Amino acid sequence: MKTTKIKIDLSKIPVLSISIMYILMIVSSGCESNASNKNAPQNEYKSLKSKKILEFTSEFAKDYIKSELSSNYVENSSTYYISHLTGDINSDRKSDLLIKYGIDGKKEGALIGLGWSIIFSDDKGFANNYLIFDWAEGRCGPNVSGLGHPNKIENGNIIAEQSLYNNDDPCCCPSISLEQSYKFENGHLVSLLNEYNVVNPSKLTLR
Numbered sequence: 001m002k003t004t005k006i007k008i009d010l011s012k013i014p015v016l017s018i019s020i021m022y023i024l025m026i027v028s029s030g031c032e033s034n035a036s037n038k039n040a041p042q043n044e045y046k047s048l049k050s051k052k053i054l055e056f057t058s059e060f061a062k063d064y065i066k067s068e069l070s071s072n073y074v075e076n077s078s079t080y081y082i083s084h085l086t087g088d089i090n091s092d093r094k095s096d097l098l099i100k101y102g103i104d105g106k107k108e109g110a111l112i113g114l115g116w117s118i119i120f121s122d123d124k125g126f127a128n129n130y131l132i133f134d135w136a137e138g139r140c141g142p143n144v145s146g147l148g149h150p151n152k153i154e155n156g157n158i159i160a161e162q163s164l165y166n167n168d169d170p171c172c173c174p175s176i177s178l179e180q181s182y183k184f185e186n187g188h189l190v191s192l193l194n195e196y197n198v199v200n201p202s203k204l205t206l207r
Contacts, residue, residue, distance in 0.1 A: 044187060044201040045129045046072070054097060054119060054127040056086040061099045064127075069101065069117055072132060076106045082114075087153030089118055089184045096120050098158065100150055103134070111137050115202070116147055118184070131201040133189060147189070147199070148180055157192060158182045 048068055054060070062081045070079045082100040089096040096118055103113035115134030122128040135146045148160035159181045163174040181192040182199070191197040 044203060045131060047129050048119075048127050051126050053125050054095075054121040056084075056095060056097055058084060061097065064117075064119065065099065065101055068130070069099075069132070073103060077112065078104050078106065080104065083150070085150050085153050085158075088156055089153060089158065090120060091156055091184075092120075094121055094125075098150055098153065103137075113137050114146055116150065131187065133199060134202045147182070148178075156183060158184070158189070 048064075049071075050067070058081065061084045065079050065081055073079060080102050082102055084100070085098045086095050087098075088094060089098065099117045099119070101115050101117065102111055103115065104110065105112035113134055113136050115132055117130055117132050119130040120128050133147060137146070146162075148162035150158055150160045152159050159179060162178045162180045164176040164178055165174045166176055169175050182189040183192060184190075187201060189199040191199070
């Protein structure tokens with residue numbers, strides 16, 4: 001699969017213009033249109049079951065998915081590790097752990113969802129609590145409601161790559177990529193392209 005990164009000129013590519021505006025409008029199923037609603041209720045932060053030092057390794061991430069994150073989903077689905085990043089996401093001068101994971105449906109026998117989970121530590125370095133940002137993965141179509149693939153954390157911002165489909169792209173292979181950036185504010189992710197685009201943590205996970 002050959003993916004081409006391009007600079008998007010919305011005036012010349014109306015199809016992409018519509019796709020990008022759609023992304024900005026519904027980046028997540030929990031997206032808010034009013035930026036004033038940025039204070040995440042405490043019940044959206046989930047406490048870890050066991051107290052352990054937060055480690056920034058794939059082994060820790062995989063164990064966290066198995067022992068903690070998977071309990072948020074029903075028995076007929078399974079969660080698995082894709083990738084992780086480390087960096088100070090909530091501006092408390094401590095490193096945080098961002099994990100991208102997938103959700104397979106056992107009945108469907110295929111991918112049904114994707115998600116980001118961010119784990120924060122307390123002052124002693126123990127993993128304290130976490131947030132989930134997950135979304136359904138539609139079959140054979142542009143994933144316009146997701147957050148994309150996180151590539152780096154830079155100056156506290158999460159920079160991700162969002163895939164877009166051209167009109168003649170097959171289902172397997174979106175040929176266009178768009179860089180999207182998010183900043184973390186009071187328990188929410190805010191798009192740097194549009195500060196009114198606020199992504200809420202998932203309250204009800206895929207079931």
